Amino acid sequence: EAARDILMDAKERDDNRLGVEAMGLLDAYGIETPAGEVVDEPADAVTVAENIDGPVVMKIVSPDILHKSDIGGVKVGVANENVYDAYEDLVARATNYQPDATILGVQVQEMVDLDDGTETIVGVNRDPQFGPLVLFGLGGIFVEVLEDTTLRVAPVSEPEAREMIDEVKAAPLLRGARGRTPADVEGVIETIQRLSQLVTDFPAILELDINPLVAGPDGVRAVDVRLTVD
Ligand code: ADP
Ligand code: MG
Incomplete structure (x- = not known):
């Protein structure tokens, strides 16, 4: 399997941190990348x-x-x-x-169209008590300054992923508030679940961030990924 090979290669190179090399992991889990x-x-x-x-x-x-x-x-x-x-x-x-x-x-x-798209973040962190925690938020100031994010324990079900979107205060921006084009919210929900499946399948992934995941009207694209493996 492609995802396993990417992680094995990293282990052989003694690489704990992956960036662009990890794009293939996302592809393997059906998360679209540019x-x-x-x-x-x-x-x-x-x-x-x-x-x-x-x-x-x-x-x-x-x-x-x-x-x-x-x-x-x-x-x-x-x-x-x-x-x-x-x-x-x-x-x-x-x-x-x-x-x-x-x-x-x-x-x-x-290039991904950012005029019509919204930058979001989907991340994972392992908690010693709860295991992998999946984080969602809208990018930029919403995450960094306002800490407008939400968490669930992986694996995240579809209803849980849906709740996550509605929990962030900036969610209306995704849904088309302030004259914006509504983003593919279903695509974001799917991405949260797929990412949660990926980290459930591979306990060696300690941390992972898709930042940004650009949510546009016609789909979502993971533009940048960073991860830490054990
Ligand atoms: P880093 O987080 O390491 O600085 P990124 O790949 O996230 O690097 O790029 C920084 C920013 O540049 C992104 O948050 C996004 O605003 C913009 N950007 C990066 N890649 C693209 C792309 N393919 N299309 C449009 N904008 C992009
Ligand atoms: Mg980035």
């Missing part, structure tokens, strides 16, 4: 970008850099003709930040 690839040459980045419609997002891939945008390691809306230079700039920024950082390359990813 098209994209990791490359280690600027010319290859151009080739990947040319095969993706419209501008792309580019992100530094390094086990030493966990919060990519903190160091300017994420570029959104890069046009094909700027991809080559953007690659070199991302590597320069990372090296500048940490001269001995291991840089594996750059992820070139399809």
Whole structure:
């Protein structure tokens, strides 16, 4: 099974923290991710970008850099003709930040429409007493400042996942308040359940965050994932 292989590979490399390598875990559990690839040459980045419609997002891939945008390691809306230079700039920024950082390359990813979509967070943490706890919230200030989140013990049933959405104060934004396009709430509910199944199946996953899971009118996309394995 694909998910098992990804976790076994990480164990063999003695890697406790996974980022883009874990995108395949989500795919294996039917959680959609934007098209994209990791490359280690600027010319290859151009080739990947040319095969993706419209501008792309580019992100530094390094086990030493966990919060990519903190160091300017994420570029959104890069046009094909700027991809080559953007690659070199991302590597320069990372090296500048940490001269001995291991840089594996750059992820070139399809852009997800954020004007019509809402950034949400779905995460998991293992609690010594309760086991895996699944967290849901709307991204950005709702989670970071207002701590508007909700938790359930995995595995999360469909009615529980539905309750989670309704529990966060910002939920009306997902449902189309303030003139927004209503998001695919059913897709979010499904994603919460699928993620809870993933961590139930693999006790080696200690922590996992999809941040953001972009919920748009036509579906949800896991744009960024980070996890810790035992
Ligand atoms: P990190 O959390 O490590 O800084 P992310 O991959 O989450 O890196 O990217 C940071 C932000 O950039 C996201 O929260 C989102 O707003 C934006 N972003 C990232 N990837 C995409 C994408 N494919 N399409 C649109 N926006 C994106
Ligand atoms: Mg992120």
